[in-house]
Amino acid sequence: MQKTVAVVFGTRPEAIKVAPVIRAMRDDPRFRPVVVSTGQHRQMLDETLQVFGITPDVDLDIMAPRQSLSEVTYRVIQGLVGLLPDLAPDAVMVHGDTATTLAGAISGHQHRIPVIHVEAGLRSGDARSPFPEEANRRLVGQIAALHLAPTPGNAANLIREGIDESTIVVTGNTVIDALRWSAELAPAEGADEPLLDLDREPGWVVLASAHRRESWGKPLPEIAKALCDVADLEDVRVVVPLHRNPAVRDVMLPIIGEHPHITVLDPLPYLQFCRLMRRSDIIVSDSSGAEEEGPALGKPTLVLRDVTERPEAVRAGTARLVGRTRAGIVREVTRLINDPVAYAAMAESVNPYGDGYATERVLDAMGHFFGMGPAAAPFISGLHRTALSPVGSLAHVA
Numbered sequence: 001m002q003k004t005v006a007v008v009f010g011t012r013p014e015a016i017k018v019a020p021v022i023r024a025m026r027d028d029p030r031f032r033p034v035v036v037s038t039g040q041h042r043q044m045l046d047e048t049l050q051v052f053g054i055t056p057d058v059d060l061d062i063m064a065p066r067q068s069l070s071e072v073t074y075r076v077i078q079g080l081v082g083l084l085p086d087l088a089p090d091a092v093m094v095h096g097d098t099a100t101t102l103a104g105a106i107s108g109h110q111h112r113i114p115v116i117h118v119e120a121g122l123r124s125g126d127a128r129s130p131f132p133e134e135a136n137r138r139l140v141g142q143i144a145a146l147h148l149a150p151t152p153g154n155a156a157n158l159i160r161e162g163i164d165e166s167t168i169v170v171t172g173n174t175v176i177d178a179l180r181w182s183a184e185l186a187p188a189e190g191a192d193e194p195l196l197d198l199d200r201e202p203g204w205v206v207l208a209s210a211h212r213r214e215s216w217g218k219p220l221p222e223i224a225k226a227l228c229d230v231a232d233l234e235d236v237r238v239v240v241p242l243h244r245n246p247a248v249r250d251v252m253l254p255i256i257g258e259h260p261h262i263t264v265l266d267p268l269p270y271l272q273f274c275r276l277m278r279r280s281d282i283i284v285s286d287s288s289g290a291e292e293e294g295p296a297l298g299k300p301t302l303v304l305r306d307v308t309e310r311p312e313a314v315r316a317g318t319a320r321l322v323g324r325t326r327a328g329i330v331r332e333v334t335r336l337i338n339d340p341v342a343y344a345a346m347a348e349s350v351n352p353y354g355d356g357y358a359t360e361r362v363l364d365a366m367g368h369f370f371g372m373g374p375a376a377a378p379f380i381s382g383l384h385r386t387a388l389s390p391v392g393s394l395a396h397v398a
Contacts, residue, residue, distance in 0.1 A: 002029065002030060002031065002032050003030060003031055003032070003090040003091065003366075003370050003372075004031075004032045004033075004034060004087070004088075004089040004090050004091075005025065005031055005032070005033050005034070005089060005090065005091045005092075005093050005116070005366070006034045006036050006083075006084070006087055006089040006091070006092045006093065006108075006113075007021070007022055007025075007033050007034065007035055007036060007093045008036045008038065008076075008080070008092060008093065008094050008100065008101075008104035008107075008108075009036075009037065009038070009094070009095055009100060009101075009104075010037060010038030010039060010040030010045065010060075010062070010076070010098065010099075010100035011040050011044075011045060011098050011100065012044040012045050012047075012048050012267075012270075013096070013287075013288065013289055014095045014096055014098060014100065014101070015045055015048045015049055015052070015054075016048060016175060016178050016270060016289070017095055017096070017118065017119065017173070017174045017175050017178065018093070018095050018118065018174070019048070019049070019052040019054055019178060020174050020177040020178050020181060020358075020359040021033075021093075021118065021174060021359050021362050021363070022035060022052075022054055023052065023053075023054070024359045024360070024362075024363055025363065028363055030363075030366075030367055030370075030372050030373075031363070031366065034057045034058070034087060034089060035054060035055070035056045035057045035058070036056065036057065036058045036060070036080075036083070036104075037049070037056035037058070037059045037060065038060045038062050038075075038076045038079065038100045038103075038104075039059055039060060039061045039062050039063045040062060040063065040072060040076075040098065040099065040100050042063040043244070044244070044267055047269050047270070048269075048270050051269060051270045051271055052178075052270075058083060060075070060076065060079035060080075060083075062075040062076055062079060066246075069099050069132055072099040072100070072103075073099045073102060073103045074103075076099065076100050076103035076104065076107075077103045077106060077107055080103070080104065080107035081107070084107060084108070084111045084113060085111065089113060090113075090114070090370070091108075091113060091114045091115070091116050091145075091146075091366075091369075092104055092105070092107070092108030092113050092114070092115050092116070093115075093116040093117075093118060094108075094115065094116070094117055094118070094140065095117075095118040095119055096118070096119045096122075096133075096137065097119075097122070097130075097133035097134070097136040097137035097140070098133070098136065099132070099136070101136055101137070101140060102136040102139055102140060105117070105139070105140040105143045105144065106143065108143075109143045114145035114146065114369075115140070115143050115144045115145055115146075116144065116145065116146045116148065116366065116369070117140050117141070117144035117146065117147050117148060118148045118174065118362065119148070119149075119150055119173065119174075120137070120140075120141060120144065120147035120148055120149050120154065120158060120168070121137075121141070121147060121149040121150075121151075121153075121154030121155055121156075121157045121158040121168070122137055122150075122154055122157070122309035122310065123137075123138070123154075123157045123309050124307045124308060124309040125307065126307050128214075129214050129305070129306065129307050130212055130213070130214060130288075130305075130309070131213055131214055132213075133309075134309065137309075138161075141158060141161060141163060144167075145167060145369075146167055146169070146365065146366070146369045147163060147167055147168045147169070148169055148171050148361075148362055148365055149168055149169065149170050149171065150170070150171060150172055150173035150353060150354065150358070150379075151170065151172075151173075151312050151352060151353065151379075151381050152170055152378075152380075152381055153311070153312055153381075154170070155168045155170050169361065169365040169375075169376050169378060170361075170378040170379050170380075170381075171358045171361035171362050171365065171376070171378070171379055172353065172354030172355060172356075172357065172358035172361065172379035172381075173292055173353045173354045173358055174354075174358045174359055174362065175289060175292050175293060175296075175353070175354070176292070176293075176296050176351075176353055176354030176355070176356050176358060177354070177356050177357065177358050177359045178270075179274060179293055179296055179297070179356075180356035182270065182271055182274040183274070197263070198237070198239065198263075198276070198279050201237050201279075202235070203234075203235030203236055203237060204233075204235055204236045204237065204281045204282065204337055205237050205239060205279055205280045205281050205282075206227075206230055206231075206236060206237070206238045206239070206280065206281065206282045206283075206284055206333060207239050207241075207276060207277060207280035207282070207283045207284070207285070208227050208230075208238055208239070208240050208283075208284040208285060209240060209241060209242075209243070209284075209285045209286070209287055209290070210223045210243075210248065210252070210285065210286050210304055210324075211243035211245060211248050211286065211287070212286045212287075212305070214305075215248075215286055215304065215324060216247050216248075216251075219304075219324035220248065220251045220252060221251060221252075221255060222324055222325055222326045222329075223252070223304060223324055223326075223329065224251070224252045224255035224256050225255060225326050226325075226326040226327075226329035226330050227240065227256055227259075227262060227284075227329075228255065228256060228259050228262065229326065229330045230284075230329070230330055230333045230334075231259050231260075231261035231262045232261070233333075233334065233337065236261060236337070237261055237262075237263065238256075238259075238261060238262045238263070239262075239263045239265065239276065239280070240252075240256060240262060240263070240264050240265065241265045241266070241267050241268050241273065241276070242264050242265065242266065242267070243267065244266070244267060274293075277293060277294070277297055277299065278297060280299060281299070281300075282299065282300050282301075282302065282333060282336055282337075283299050283300070283301045283302065284301075284302045284304065284322075284329065284333065285301070285302075285303065285304060286303065286304035286305050286324075288309075288310065290303075291303055291308065291310045291313055291319055292310065292313070292353045292354075294313075294318070294319065295313045295316070295318040295319060295349070295351045295352065295353060296351050296353060296354070298318075298347045298348065298351075299347065300318065300319075300320075300336055300343060300346035300347055301313065301318060301319040301320070301346075302319075302320055302322045302329070302332050302333065302336075303319055303320065303321050303322060304322065304323070304324050304329065305321060305323070305324070306321065306323055306324075307321075308321060310353075312352035312353065312381065313349075313351075313352055313353070315352075316349045316350045316351070316352050317345060317346055317349040317350075318346050318347075318349035318350070318351065319346075320332060320346070352381045353381075354379065355379065357379075358379065361376045361377070361378070361379060362376075364376035364377075
């Protein structure tokens with residue numbers, strides 16, 4: 001009997017990571033996905049869904065200017081109160097650790113609907129960093145009936161917290177599936193106006209971004225000044241797709257906006273951003289997606305954080321925590337540019353996050369959960385250097 005799964009998400013990163021699962025469920029006779037968008041990110045979310053050919057079945061449209069986290073959570077729960085009883089799904093699927101994730105899981109639980117948590121088990125060990133994501137995912141972990149963990153380390157976190165091991169499946173991360181899919185569709189070089197100059201850029205390209213709440217306040221100006229220092233280095237172009245949040249844009253743009261070697265862009269559509277990652281030589285970011293996508297592409301990734309819930313890439317050597325001080329950021333970028341051995345060591349490290357087939361394991365795990373098939377074969381981390389061939393990452397060290 002076909003199972004109805006309400007897939008609840010609201011941000012661009014969530015959309016990227018659940019899109020392969022939604023597309024696969026649509027082609028699988030065992031499942032009927034009902035796509036529920038909360039609209040937590042409005043414009044960026046809509047653009048991303050369009051790329052993947054996904055139209056929400058339900059749009060809660062909760063977006064409002066400068067609303068608080070409490071308001072976001074309340075409005076998602078309020079929107080699901082009437083929806084879930086009418087829809088009566090066999091499961092509610094949520095992803096990751098956003099306010100939408102927490103609200104969707106609470107709503108499913110309170111309606112006695114099993115909750116499936118994609119990207120389960122990530123832990124930084126500090127409830128204040130990242131805020132509020134660390135607390136959100138811990139709370140969802142106590143509610144979920146099926147935990148789909150990207151890595152063995154994530155599964156171990158859940159087991160340490162007392163989660164029944166039989167409810168945990170290691171799948172790999174679906175972001176690698178999305179990245180693999182994008183490689184087949186990414187526009188040809190020269191096709192995107194914002195990236196035309198980069199196609200002809202002979203020097204180093206450093207892709208940079210910062211938007212996390214823990215970076216607001218004092219860290220953001222430090223990061224912006226560090227990017228100016230990096231752009232002052234010889235043969236370096238810094239590219240910054242600048243987040244639309246005024247708390248980020250109003251601080252960073254006055255510092256980096258006029259630098260001749262910094263290209264500031266509005267947030268790029270997903271396929272363009274994937275092509276920009278491939279063209280880059282170094283990624284400097286506090287984005288969780290960058291911590292996963294950079295290693296998959298063989299791009300040395302400098303993480304603008306003090307702690308991370310994604311330690312696998314740090315241990316593997318393809319990512320490095322560099323904090324958010326001006327001196328520390330500039331030092332680590334300069335080291336990679338000046339030391340070919342250090343650069344190659346990061347670029348050629350093992351990708352620990354997936355092989356591009358996490359979606360298949362997710363569907364197999366769901367089928368087994370519903371008694372419709374055998375248990376999914378788990379993802380084994382460390383067997384693949386990269387899920388995708390990097391483009392140009394070793395151009396400066398050959």
